[in-house]
Amino acid sequence: MSAYAPDERSKAKRYAKNVTYDKDEIQSILAAQPLLHVAFNAAPSDPSTPQFPTILPMLGALGTHASDPEPHIYLHGSSVARLSRLTSNTGPTGLPVCVSSTILDGYVLALSPYNHSCNYRSAVIFGHATFVTDADEALWAMELLTNQVTPSRWANSRTPPTRAEMTATAILKVRIETASAKRRARGPESDRKDAKDAETVARVWTGVVPVYQVLGEPVEAPDNAVKEVPGYVQQWTESESRKAREIALEGATG
Amino acid sequence: MSAYAPDERSKAKRYAKNVTYDKDEIQSILAAQPLLHVAFNAAPSDPSTPQFPTILPMLGALGTHASDPEPHIYLHGSSVARLSRLTSNTGPTGLPVCVSSTILDGYVLALSPYNHSCNYRSAVIFGHATFVTDADEALWAMELLTNQVTPSRWANSRTPPTRAEMTATAILKVRIETASAKRRARGPESDRKDAKDAETVARVWTGVVPVYQVLGEPVEAPDNAVKEVPGYVQQWTESESRKAREIALEGATG
Numbered sequence: 001m002s003a004y005a006p007d008e009r010s011k012a013k014r015y016a017k018n019v020t021y022d023k024d025e026i027q028s029i030l031a032a033q034p035l036l037h038v039a040f041n042a043a044p045s046d047p048s049t050p051q052f053p054t055i056l057p058m059l060g061a062l063g064t065h066a067s068d069p070e071p072h073i074y075l076h077g078s079s080v081a082r083l084s085r086l087t088s089n090t091g092p093t094g095l096p097v098c099v100s101s102t103i104l105d106g107y108v109l110a111l112s113p114y115n116h117s118c119n120y121r122s123a124v125i126f127g128h129a130t131f132v133t134d135a136d137e138a139l140w141a142m143e144l145l146t147n148q149v150t151p152s153r154w155a156n157s158r159t160p161p162t163r164a165e166m167t168a169t170a171i172l173k174v175r176i177e178t179a180s181a182k183r184r185a186r187g188p189e190s191d192r193k194d195a196k197d198a199e200t201v202a203r204v205w206t207g208v209v210p211v212y213q214v215l216g217e218p219v220e221a222p223d224n225a226v227k228e229v230p231g232y233v234q235q236w237t238e239s240e241s242r243k244a245r246e247i248a249l250e251g252a253t254g
Numbered sequence: 255m256s257a258y259a260p261d262e263r264s265k266a267k268r269y270a271k272n273v274t275y276d277k278d279e280i281q282s283i284l285a286a287q288p289l290l291h292v293a294f295n296a297a298p299s300d301p302s303t304p305q306f307p308t309i310l311p312m313l314g315a316l317g318t319h320a321s322d323p324e325p326h327i328y329l330h331g332s333s334v335a336r337l338s339r340l341t342s343n344t345g346p347t348g349l350p351v352c353v354s355s356t357i358l359d360g361y362v363l364a365l366s367p368y369n370h371s372c373n374y375r376s377a378v379i380f381g382h383a384t385f386v387t388d389a390d391e392a393l394w395a396m397e398l399l400t401n402q403v404t405p406s407r408w409a410n411s412r413t414p415p416t417r418a419e420m421t422a423t424a425i426l427k428v429r430i431e432t433a434s435a436k437r438r439a440r441g442p443e444s445d446r447k448d449a450k451d452a453e454t455v456a457r458v459w460t461g462v463v464p465v466y467q468v469l470g471e472p473v474e475a476p477d478n479a480v481k482e483v484p485g486y487v488q489q490w491t492e493s494e495s496r497k498a499r500e501i502a503l504e505g506a507t508g
Contacts, residue, residue, distance in 0.1 A: 039293035053307035216464035219506035252473035
């Protein structure tokens with residue numbers, strides 16, 4: 001087990017019992033789903049106005065390119081266009097970003113609202129983002145991102161990208177400089193005084209409502225010509241839905 | 255129809271056709287689910303180091319208190335503790351924050367990876383966050399937040415909060431100064447050249463995989479004494495799951 005070194009950016013001050021810096025845990029939360037939230041600072045045109053961060057939802061994937069000793073986060077999405085103007089001014093060091101991956105696994109209902117909670121997995125990563133400029137790495141990252149969303153899709157769609165597509169696709173690479181993760185996976189913990197109050201206990205239902213994301217039955221496009229849903233699509237939707245449901249149910253009874 | 259005034263923080267420069275500043279649309283995305291991502295700038299102890307934003311996942315609800323003409327976002331969660339140290343230094347104006355609400359509705363599979371996309375609803379809000387200090391507003395906001403997650407839960411759990419619970423609960427209130435929303439809800443749009451290529455069309459399945467969040471069968475706590483799952487819990491889980499599925503399916507065929 002190895003860990004990211006906590007620093008001022010990632011170190012938790014409260015509820016430290018739920019926090020880990022373990023690399024495997026953080027990387028598994030990143031790998032569990034591709035929807036990430038990315039925050040960065042766009043310098044206001046008037047420097048006297050307060051600095052607001054901007055959050056953009058993006059698709060991302062964790063991967064280790066042959067040229068790197070450690071996995072990086074690769075980001076893609078139309079939003080990258082907006083970031084590109086910012087990072088172009090940041091030089092080779094890159095743009096300071098925060099990347100967040102959050103999976104909600106359940107709503108936890110205790111006797112009092114104060115003790116209500118959620119089951120979840122959350123990873124927060126800090127590092128500098130730079131554009132992928134190497135053509136080989138860019139192509140590799142496109143395949144990584146495509147297959148992170150839908151396993152085997154790269155080989156089963158029209159690839160490689162055209163030169164125009166390559167030029168129009170901006171991919172950001174985030175170095176993981178420090179990171180932390182939190183997880184909650186258990187039932188409600190009610191106040192002792194409430195638990196001894198017969199009227200409250202008799203009246204208030206307590207437990208966990210498991211929450212999980214389902215990838216539903218694929219809906220073909222009007223001009224789709226492949227008659228059956230391919231096995232790799234069917235397996236992906238079923239396996240993702242089953243995994244999410246299992247984790248939610250484990251947390252509810254944990 | 256009224257709209258938030260776009261400014262430098264929220265104005266989209268690209269893909270403007272998908273962007274709206276419409277208040278109803280932005281507020282409906284906020285109301286659709288309680289999991290929000292909140293970004294803010296924690297000043298580094300060494301001012302010469304680069305400014306990294308921090309993202310924290312939090313539960314939130316949109317609501318209009320009797321003292322306000324417009325709805326605000328109310329935030330709650332253990333993470334608020336971390337923010338409290340920051341906001342205490344920001345004075346009455348509050349802390350500049352960005353709040354993001356994102357709902358993934360589907361994965362869109364086109365002929366080429368370049369044309370792959372997602373169906374989604376996304377709202378990004380900018381404003382200053384201040385602590386709720388008025389005791390009446392704090393109590394009202396606790397009820398709002400509890401019922402935003404689980405409708406009718408406030409009346410069906412042990413309320414009101416004790417004095418100690420009130421003191422230990424920090425609630426943040428975000429003024430919506432500017433905001434934007436994006437939505438995609440349609441099938442794949444493949445490249446014309448790909449669509450004319452018989453080999454590609456015959457080989458590559460295209461369509462949408464609907465994605466939706468399910469609130470599963472409630473799991474009672476070991477010490478729960480209410481024999482049946484209450485109607486308001488059952489209705490909530492069924493109605494949320496059905497709504498999310500319907501929107502995902504509409505987008506897949508839209």
